[in-house]
Amino acid sequence: MTSVKKDRSVVVIELLGGNDALNTLVPYNQGLYYDFRPGIGIPQEDVLKIDDEVGFNPTLASYKDLWDKGHLAVINGIGYPSPNRSHFRSRDIWHTAEPEKIGTHGWLGAAIRDLDPSGDNVLTAVNFGRGLPRALVCKGVPVASVGNLETYGLLTGMSDETARLKALETFSRMYGPEGGKDTVAQVLSQNGAQALIGADILRTATEKYRSSVEYADNPIAQSLKSVAQVMCADLGTRIFYTQHGGFDTHAAELLGHAKLWQEVSTATSDFVQDIEEHGLMDDTLILVFSEFGRRVRDNGTGCDHGSGGVSFVLGGAVQGGFYGEFPSLREEDHLEGDLHWNNDFRSTYATILDRWLGLDPDPIVNGRFEQFDFIKN
Secondary structure, eight states: OOOOOOOOEEEEEEETTOOOSTTTEEOTTOHHHHHHOTTTOOOGGGSEESSSSOEEOTTOHHHHHHHHTTOEEEEEEEEOSSOOOOHHHHHHHHHHTOSSSOOSSOHHHHHHHHHSTTOOOTTSEEEESSSOOGGGOOTTOOOEEESOTTTOSTTTTOSOHHHHHHHHHHHHHHHSTTSOSSHHHHHHHHHHHHHHHHHHHHTTHHHHOOOSOOOOSSHHHHHHHHHHHHHHHTOOOOEEEEEEOOOOOSSSHHHHHHHHHHHHHHHHHHHHHHHHHTTOGGGEEEEEEESOOBOSSOOSSSOOBOSOEEEEEESTTBOOEEESOOOOOOGGGOBTTBOOOOEEHHHHHHHIIIIITOOOOHHHHTSOOOOOOOBOO
């Protein structure tokens, strides 16, 4: 289908738990990899080779396909200064783009604020999953968080539509302009009114959606199906966020890690087919990241928290290739037993914000960072 020019969108897939970079992009031609990982090394003959040195985990067939088409950027050695191996702190750093102190807002929340400074669209960003990731949090910025798009909405469990409309009217009065005069009440009024508007608009997304793609039956695939439904409904949503876990593979990694990536790879393939079918591939950028990588040495059946990792950026407008250097496996180059990061994650953020969304990245990522060339002109 011919691409229809629309506002550019960003889809973020967060791999919860610390994805093992070395078993995702495998240095199959380096003996040190197998020396350090006798228990969990991916056999050379199983690797989906992309050059003479590295290849994808055998479950990443869709990523290999995107690579072959030139639509996948691999960000090697991604990380941040003074790595922290705590899930909570590391995620907070990635979410706020603030490694030195506790951040005050999420990087995407600030982007949403700049994309829609007047708050005209309560659906500029939508999260698919439980809770609201800190990346999307910013004062005065509404973000819808959807568990199941099929049933999403206020009071949708009421079978009597007349009763539901009456209840919504009551809700509207509670959270409307007359809901209260003090500051707290005014904030509740604004957020409640926005929730009311956003919920019922999102309900229409599934009604408008038609696709020949049959998504896999797993949580990340269903979340990406929901992303496609909202995207195709043309509701003005620019930022989409979802998560998949758990990549905290301290044990039984070969089976667990493969299953997780099989789900992500299959879901990505389904989603890409869907947006291609709807002419949205060239206007969609997908970022896949995790809070940190894992140790170079295995612990027998898994590996523990590390630092330098790998991220992916994909889409029709992506200039495929390697960005950042593949970290050295030599022991003298390790960072306290971890892969040494060699490019700050904020360079990737700055590239997306500036070259894709047309925003000033410096105040959002808290500094000026060298940008990559993974977005075509």
